[in-house]
Amino acid sequence: MRLSPDDMIFWQHGFVKINGTIVFTWALMLVLAVGSWLVTRRLSTDLRRARWQNLLEIVVTGIEKQIEDVGLRDPQKYIGFVGTLFLFVALASLCTVIPGYEPPTGSLSTTAALALCVLVAVPLFGIEEQGLGGYLKSYIEPTIIMLPFNVISELSRTLALAVRLFGNMMSGTMILAILLTITPFIFPIFMSALGLLTGMVQAYIFSILAAVYIAAATRQRTPRRNPAPKP
Amino acid sequence: MLIDWFTVGAQALNFIILVWLLRRFLYKPILHAVDAREELIAKELAEANAKKAEAKKERDDFERKNVEIDQQRAGLLSKATTDAKAERQQLLDEARKAADALSAKRQQALQEDASNLNQALRRRTEQEVFAIARKALTDLAGISLEGRMTGVFIDRLHAMDAKAKATLADCVKAASEPAVVRSAFALPTEQRAAIQMALEEAFSTQVRVRFETAPDLVSGIELATKGQKLAWSIADYLSSLEKGVGELLKEKARPGAKAALAGQPGEPEEKNP
Known part of the structure; x- marks a missing residue:
C-alpha cells in the first residue's frame, strides 16, 4: 500500500525522477493556469459579466478580503502567494473526487516544499516591508534572550505547517482506502465528503497561517488598523 | 523515508511557477477588471449625482420662474381689471353725456318746433281773424x-x-x-x-x-x-290765443302727461257678470 504519491514513479534517472506527486501537481497547475487564462482572456469591465468570471471574481475578492482581515494593509501584494497556496491546496483536495487521483498534498514532500516556501517568503516580505535591520531586530524582541526561541518558533511552525497538511490529506486518503476495503458501500461516500470538508479547512488554515506569519513579519510594532471615527 | 528531497525541490519550483502563472492569468486581470468596474460605477454614480444636482437646480429654476410668472400674471390681471373698470366708467360717462346732449338737442328741437308752430299759428290766426273781421265788417256795415x-x-x-x-x-x-x-x-x-x-x-x-x-x-x-x-x-286778441296754444304745446312736450290722463277715474269699468 502506497503511503504517498511519491511512491508512484513514472520515470527515473538516478536522483531525478518523475513521480505521481509531480505529475498530479502539473495537472493541477495546468487546470488552474489554463482555466484562469480561458476565463480572463475575455474579461468584461462593465456591469454585465460571464458566469465563470463572476465565480473567479468571488474567489479572488474573497481571498483578498481574508488577507485584509488578517491585517495586511496591501492585500494585492500578498494575494499572489497566499491565494495560490489556498487555491492549490483547495483544488488538490477537491480533485480527490476523481477516481485514480491522489492529492499531491498527501505527500510530505509537497507540504514540506510549501512550508519551506512560507519559511522563505515570510522573511522576504518582512525585510521588504521594514528593511533587513528592522526584520532581524524582531528576533531579539523583547530581549536578546528570546533569539533562540524565536528561531525555534520559526522552524517549528514551518514543520507544523508541513506535517499538519500532510497528516490531514494523507489520513483522508488512507481512511478512504481502508474503508473501501472494509465497507465498500455508502460509508466511503460520507468519508469522502468529510475529506472534502477537511481538505477545504486545511487549505484555509494553511493559507491563513501563512498570511498571519507574513503579517507578523511585516508589521511588528504597527498597531492593528485603527477604526475610522464614525461620522 | 517520507520526504523525497528531489520532489521537495521540484514541488517548490512548481509552486513558484504556479504563483507566477496565477499572478499573470488570474489575480492581475481579475483585480484589474474589478477595479475598472468599481471605477466605472463610481463614475456613473458621480455622473448620476451631478445630473441629479443639475435636475434639482433646473427644477428650482423652473419653480422660481413659475412663481414669477404667476406674480406677473396676477399683476397684469389686476392692472387689466383696473383699466377695464376705468375704461368702462369712461365709456359710460361718454355715453351718458352723449345721451344728455341728444336729449337736450331733441328738447331744443321740440321747443323750436313748438315755437315755429306757435309763430305760424299766430300769423295764420291773425290773417284769418283779419280776413274774417274785414269780411264781417264789410258785410255788416259796408x-x-x-x-x-x-x-x-x-x-x-x-x-x-x-x-x-x-x-x-x-x-x-x-x-x-x-x-x-x-x-x-x-x-x-x-x-x-x-x-x-x-x-x-x-x-x-x-x-x-x-x-x-x-x-x-x-x-x-x-x-x-x-x-x-x-x-x-x-295781436292783442291773439296774445291770449298764443298763450293758450303755447300751454297746450308744453303739455304735449311732457310725455308723462298723457299717461297721467289715461289713468284718470271716469273710465268705463269692466263689470263681471
Whole structure:
C-alpha cells in the first residue's frame, strides 16, 4: 500500500525522477493556469459579466478580503502567494473526487516544499516591508534572550505547517482506502465528503497561517488598523 | 523515508511557477477588471449625482420662474381689471353725456318746433281773424275795416282811464317831436282827421301828429310818443290765443302727461257678470 504519491514513479534517472506527486501537481497547475487564462482572456469591465468570471471574481475578492482581515494593509501584494497556496491546496483536495487521483498534498514532500516556501517568503516580505535591520531586530524582541526561541518558533511552525497538511490529506486518503476495503458501500461516500470538508479547512488554515506569519513579519510594532471615527 | 528531497525541490519550483502563472492569468486581470468596474460605477454614480444636482437646480429654476410668472400674471390681471373698470366708467360717462346732449338737442328741437308752430299759428290766426273781421265788417256795415279800426282806436282812446290818459297827455305835451300814429296801411284823409280830432279832444290840447305806415303790424293802429304807446291791433286778441296754444304745446312736450290722463277715474269699468 502506497503511503504517498511519491511512491508512484513514472520515470527515473538516478536522483531525478518523475513521480505521481509531480505529475498530479502539473495537472493541477495546468487546470488552474489554463482555466484562469480561458476565463480572463475575455474579461468584461462593465456591469454585465460571464458566469465563470463572476465565480473567479468571488474567489479572488474573497481571498483578498481574508488577507485584509488578517491585517495586511496591501492585500494585492500578498494575494499572489497566499491565494495560490489556498487555491492549490483547495483544488488538490477537491480533485480527490476523481477516481485514480491522489492529492499531491498527501505527500510530505509537497507540504514540506510549501512550508519551506512560507519559511522563505515570510522573511522576504518582512525585510521588504521594514528593511533587513528592522526584520532581524524582531528576533531579539523583547530581549536578546528570546533569539533562540524565536528561531525555534520559526522552524517549528514551518514543520507544523508541513506535517499538519500532510497528516490531514494523507489520513483522508488512507481512511478512504481502508474503508473501501472494509465497507465498500455508502460509508466511503460520507468519508469522502468529510475529506472534502477537511481538505477545504486545511487549505484555509494553511493559507491563513501563512498570511498571519507574513503579517507578523511585516508589521511588528504597527498597531492593528485603527477604526475610522464614525461620522 | 517520507520526504523525497528531489520532489521537495521540484514541488517548490512548481509552486513558484504556479504563483507566477496565477499572478499573470488570474489575480492581475481579475483585480484589474474589478477595479475598472468599481471605477466605472463610481463614475456613473458621480455622473448620476451631478445630473441629479443639475435636475434639482433646473427644477428650482423652473419653480422660481413659475412663481414669477404667476406674480406677473396676477399683476397684469389686476392692472387689466383696473383699466377695464376705468375704461368702462369712461365709456359710460361718454355715453351718458352723449345721451344728455341728444336729449337736450331733441328738447331744443321740440321747443323750436313748438315755437315755429306757435309763430305760424299766430300769423295764420291773425290773417284769418283779419280776413274774417274785414269780411264781417264789410258785410255788416259796408264801411271799410280800416274805418272801423280807426273807430275802435278812437273808442279805446276815449275808454282809457283818467290816470293813463293824463300820463299820455303829459307825454304828448312834453314831446318836442310830433306823436307818431303807425298803421299797417295808409290811412285815408278823413280818418286821419278823425284820429287828430279824437286825440285833441282826449288830451284837450293841440296835438301834432305824423302818420306812418308799418307793414309789420299786419293790422291795427298804434300811437307812440316819447316812450308811451297806445295801440290796438289783432295781436292783442291773439296774445291770449298764443298763450293758450303755447300751454297746450308744453303739455304735449311732457310725455308723462298723457299717461297721467289715461289713468284718470271716469273710465268705463269692466263689470263681471
